[in-house]
Amino acid sequence: GENVEQHPSTLSVQEGDSAVIKCTYSDSASNYFPWYKQELGKGPQLIIDIRSNVGEKKDQRIAVTLNKTAKHFSLHITETQPEDSAVYFCAAQDLGGSYIPTFGRGTSLIVHP
Amino acid sequence: DSGVTQTPKHLITATGQRVTLRCSPRSGDLSVYWYQQSLDQGLQFLIQYYNGEERAKGNILERFSAQQFPDLHSELNLSSLELGDSALYFCASSVVLNTEAFFGQGTRLTVV
Numbered sequence: 001g002e003n004v005e006q007h008p009s010t011l012s013v014q015e016g017d018s019a020v021i022k023c024t025y026s027d028s029a030s031n032y033f034p035w036y037k038q039e040l041g042k043g044p045q046l047i048i049d050i051r052s053n054v055g056e057k058k059d060q061r062i063a064v065t066l067n068k069t070a071k072h073f074s075l076h077i078t079e080t081q082p083e084d085s086a087v088y089f090c091a092a093q094d095l096g097g098s099y100i101p102t103f104g105r106g107t108s109l110i111v112h113p
Numbered sequence: 114d115s116g117v118t119q120t121p122k123h124l125i126t127a128t129g130q131r132v133t134l135r136c137s138p139r140s141g142d143l144s145v146y147w148y149q150q151s152l153d154q155g156l157q158f159l160i161q162y163y164n165g166e167e168r169a170k171g172n173i174l175e176r177f178s179a180q181q182f183p184d185l186h187s188e189l190n191l192s193s194l195e196l197g198d199s200a201l202y203f204c205a206s207s208v209v210l211n212t213e214a215f216f217g218q219g220t221r222l223t224v225v
Contacts, residue, residue, distance in 0.1 A: 043119075044156070045115065099161070100146070101146075101214055102158070103158075
């Protein structure tokens with residue numbers, strides 16, 4: 001089955017800095033890579049996703065990049081704000097096969113004002 | 114608000130007991146997933162239903178079972194509860210199998 005590794009487990013930045021979270025996956029059949037943000041006491045919320053036919057996708061201050069050859073993808077947050085503080089999860093999914101999102105173990109992002 | 118509703122939000126019960134967690138998917142979503150989130154284990158996939166049928170199983174214990182009803186809501190039944198079953202249980206839903214999943218707010222289960 002799919003295995004997703006996520007690093008770092010904790011990331012502490014100053015407000016205004018950039019943050020990068022990296023994930024690797026094992027199953028070359030995976031073709032859909034969503035990112036979720038989980039705030040304290042809430043469920044994971046989809047913030048951005050990328051499909052395997054695209055190398056990069058941006059949405060305001062967040063962007064995701066995908067390297068299919070190396071089987072890794074990253075979340076980039078620019079101009080971080082305190083409200084970006086949360087746990088971020090990456091996931092990998094085969095939309096043509098098992099359909100089950102496999103999640104990384106999460107990154108706790110702390111943005112200091 | 115994702116549109117996925119889970120009840121109850123919190124549940125405290127004793128070891129050996131049985132509980133039922135309920136999930137109402139977003140309107141129109143046919144697929145329901147259940148995940149367990151422990152402190153240091155991330156999101157562990159338990160089971161998936163699609164239009165009333167079990168579609169995939171993950172690391173779900175034999176003491177746990179689930180079903181999806183004709184109105185598409187789903188229930189996760191946990192029996193012979195142990196202290197280690199204390200966790201957040203999330204339900205997610207998607208329109209069909211190959212679209213993004215939206216998560217509910219979770220049920221926090223505490224077994225004492």
